[in-house]
Amino acid sequence: MSQDLSALTDRMLHAAKKAGAETADAIAIDGTSVSIDVLGGKLEHAERSEGVDIGLRVMIGKQQAVVSSSLFDDATLSTMAERAVAMAKEAPEDPYIGLAEASQLATDWDVDALELYDPTTEPSPTELEDDAKRAEAAALAHEGIQQVQSASAGYGQRRIQLSTSNGFSGGYQRSSRSLSCVAISGEGADMERDYFGEGRIFQNELPSPEDVGRVAAERTVARKGARRPKTGSYPVIFDERISSSLVGHLLAASNGAMIARGSSWLMDKLGEKILPSGLSIVENPHRPRISGSKPFDGEGLATAPRDIVRDGVLQGWTLDLANARKLDLQSTASAARGTSGPPSPTVSNIALTQGDRSLEQMMKDIGTGLWITSMIGSTINPNTGEYSRGASGIWIENGEPTHAINECTVAGNLLEMLATIQPANDAKTHLSRVVPSLLVEGLTLAGD
Structure with missing residues (x-):
């Protein structure tokens, strides 16, 4: 994720001003997500997505419009801004919209103190698949569990950047790691299911796959009868x-x-x-x-x-x-x-x-x-x-x-x-x- 999001939102604001917006704000979200599902000890589904999503809000007087895109070349930004301004001119007036006063805007924060991003290496699909398989196996090993409906592992990270035409610009980064399992007991009309799942920002704080599968199984067995x-x-x-x-x-x-x-x-x-x-x-x-x-x-x-x-x-x-x-x-x-x-x-x-x-x-x-x-x-x-x-x-x-x-x-x-x-x-x-x-x-x- 090498895109400079601060520069991108600045380009969006410049395009909005050029198109005739009186005030504007711009948001850019750059993200990656990976999800792995297993069933019966085999890979069932794997998905990875990467991309940048952008949103531009323009205001003309007390009229506003919002447009979004996943493209951010100069031509697209110009078209977005022009369409947003045209839409705003046709929008009903809302006397309560508007950017914050300059005195209201945040001027100092400590993103590092919030620890929203885990800098350790992104897990490979193989690692995620192994976690899901281990959770499934732990559930199936529990007495009374006939099958596992799903076992899933995922990872994601994203950067968020917000900029406004009256001087605010700020961004931060997040990460997440998750693991879940859904177990089933009984057959036919007597089937019951329950689940357990956890998510953490830091990967080393996530419960073990064995614990996730075990708790899902225990909850499911408790629902018998x-x-x-x-x-x-x-x-x-x-x-x-x-x-x-x-x-x-x-x-x-x-x-x-x-x-x-x-x-x-x-x-x-x-x-x-x-x-x-x-x-x-x-x-x-x-x-x-x-x-x-x-x-x-x-x-x-x-x-x-x-x-x-x-x-x-x-x-x-x-x-x-x-x-x-x-x-x-x-x-x-x-x-x-x-x-x-x-x-x-x-x-x-x-x-x-x-x-x-x-x-x-x-x-x-x-x-x-x-x-x-x-x-x-x-x-x-x-x-x-x-x-x-x-x-x-x-x-x-x-x-x-x-x-x-x-x-x-x-x-x-x-x-x-x-x-x-x-x-x-x-x-x-x-x-x-x-x-x-x-x-x-x-x-x-x-x-x-």
Whole structure:
């Protein structure tokens, strides 16, 4: 990847100005990815991609347009800029668009401190294939596993460069290494499957293929003989592997775009208690070796830690510049930007306060209920927070896991659910979303 991305974005801005844009920003992403799938001990699929994607946003007054391309010769850049300007002239006016003020732009950051890129040698396809084969073999060696649906290994790296016509220019590089396995037990109508997978920035932190295959197998075997629960109201534990989805609904509802549209069940909850006392949700985009970390956002603003919820109380919305202006607030430096669209607000790394009980102790304390380990589908009313999702997991009786559960629906209201959540102490701190298993009392289960 020898392309000078800073020079490339400068060329894009020059082309935009020449075409008649008043202001503009440009993004270039240079990436490589490799993925390997094996099945039955043999290579099933191999894919490698390399390339540069570019995006140009131009503004004329309060009108804007975005164009993208994977070509970047001078003729293409000129054509892109001309088309973008022509499109902007026909676009409806939006009084809230615009670049950041010069005083808002990030001027100093330490990319090295974030450790977003592993400088060790890129793994060869043979190494990735071997990892996938070892994970598959480990799963198949486990008693009760009939087959492996897939075992995959991957590697990727990319560079991101953002430049604006009012003087910002910054870039950084990321890398990732991943490994996953999906195991199957039983036959016919009795088949069950489960998975395990991990991803890391630094390759030497990735679990061994044997561990990945073993955990996938153990999870799958635990699902043997799954049946539907009795319909009723029970305490429910959201396992650590899916509990972040529950917090994710809160993050989505506190997104500034939702608030600006007036379509959020948190609309009137700013400054109010929405979680139990003692619980906070902290966003920290500066955590080293974490996939969601970044030194600046998609509009060139310096990122910084912030409290989304503090001691149970909702502190603020997640905002980019446009939505902040709509709400007469300040951006939280939360803009995300791809090559084919304008910036939009999104969170980076978050962490929910952990509790002092283990998952096992939490099970003993509830006595009878459902431990959810996977979910499918989602029906969320964005205005009221009414919640309904398909779920499967393990039934708890007398404080102990007893048998697998599937084909049930769990329902409640997010405001009521979040107000009573009880966290365990089992969150994985290497994830971008550090959320432990969560206990929610009195949810409705629809089964038999």
